[in-house]
Amino acid sequence: MSVDRDERQRHLPAGRKAQLAAYVADAGQVTVGELAERFGVSIDTVRRDLDQLSADGVLVRTYGGAVSLSTISRTDRAxxxxxxxxxxxxxxxxxxxxxxxxxxxxxxxxxxxxxxxxxxxxxxxxxxxxxxxxxxxxxxxxxxxxxxxxxxxxxxxxxxxxxxxxxxxxxxxxxxxxxxxxxxxxxxxxxxxxxxxxxxxxxxxxxxxxxxxxxxxxxxxxxxxxxxxxxxxxxxxxxxxxxxxxxxxxxxxxxxxxxxxxxxxxxxxxxx
CATH class of the missing domain: 3.40.50.1360 (Rossmann fold)
Known part of the structure; x- marks a missing residue:
């Protein structure tokens, strides 16, 4: 994917949410403010995206942000x-x-x-x-x-x-x-x-x-x-x-x- 296309997709809901999910998976845990700044959208937009991704089982919503499923599995050890x-x-x-x-x-x-x-x-x-x-x-x-x-x-x-x-x-x-x-x-x-x-x-x-x-x-x-x-x-x-x-x-x-x-x-x- 080219840089220009990457930038355009940040403003398309499906593309942005896919990139947001990938970013959370890579980072492990993120805040709403961090995502809003990175993707150039409002905090309310990020919250809606995170709520949807959480409902879809892609990540876990937290107070003020989100964590990846892999992070949860690593931290919740027996x-x-x-x-x-x-x-x-x-x-x-x-x-x-x-x-x-x-x-x-x-x-x-x-x-x-x-x-x-x-x-x-x-x-x-x-x-x-x-x-x-x-x-x-x-x-x-x-x-x-x-x-x-x-x-x-x-x-x-x-x-x-x-x-x-x-x-x-x-x-x-x-x-x-x-x-x-x-x-x-x-x-x-x-x-x-x-x-x-x-x-x-x-x-x-x-x-x-x-x-x-x-x-x-x-x-x-x-x-x-x-x-x-x-x-x-x-x-x-x-x-x-x-x-x-x-x-x-x-x-x-x-x-x-x-x-x-x-x-x-x-x-x-x-x-x-």
Missing amino acids: VDQRLTLQEEEKGKIAALAAPLVQDGSTIMINGGTTTLALARELRQHRDLTVATNNLLVPGALPPTAIRDIYFFGGAVRSLTLATVGPVSFRANTGADLDISCDLALIGVGAIDAETGYTTSNLAEAAMMQEMIARATRVAILADSSKFGRRLFAQVSELASADYLITDTAPPAGLRDALAAAGVQLITPGPKG
Whole structure:
């Protein structure tokens, strides 16, 4: 295809959408603004194109943009694969997160391998009440640390070995009990200065949102491979967390956004 013909097709819906789909597939993830500038059309036009391509199953629509199907398949790995990734980094994060947990407190822990590492790190703690949707957490918690363990019911995602459903328990009368916790420890799939904390599954995002809403304090646990990325479902904005615990300092732009949102950054080293 010649350059002139390429330029003309940018302004033809079918040709533009084909090129847009190819660009997303190549880039992996894009924003609406980036596509509008590249293809010389309005943001509303790009949004309509992305909505149609998403409906056609060509890509996955996200908050403020889109991601390719291949990106989703790479990021949503099974738990047995993720257990072997960034093991050292997860260990560092767990060691930094454990001191935030106070003896006698109530904590919520979501699904994920980073939060699983945190559960194993609670050996020195006592009298904890733990509520989780992570099938692997009860077996990982040191028995000497635990007063009570509660498990959130719902459908089980075999990919992550975690349940997805309401963050609630019912009394014998059938009414929902009001629950809360001192600290929610939340592992996320990606962190971006604009879109905040995201994950690849809508149901998991909804459950994480509920945990955050019921917590007095919130700690996000994420290794540095999650920086500057955005996934399908937004969990929350940056400011919803009190702490971000990670293995190394984020890039300057994200670091500034976290500071502006009032999020305390906890990293290894004397300045962590």
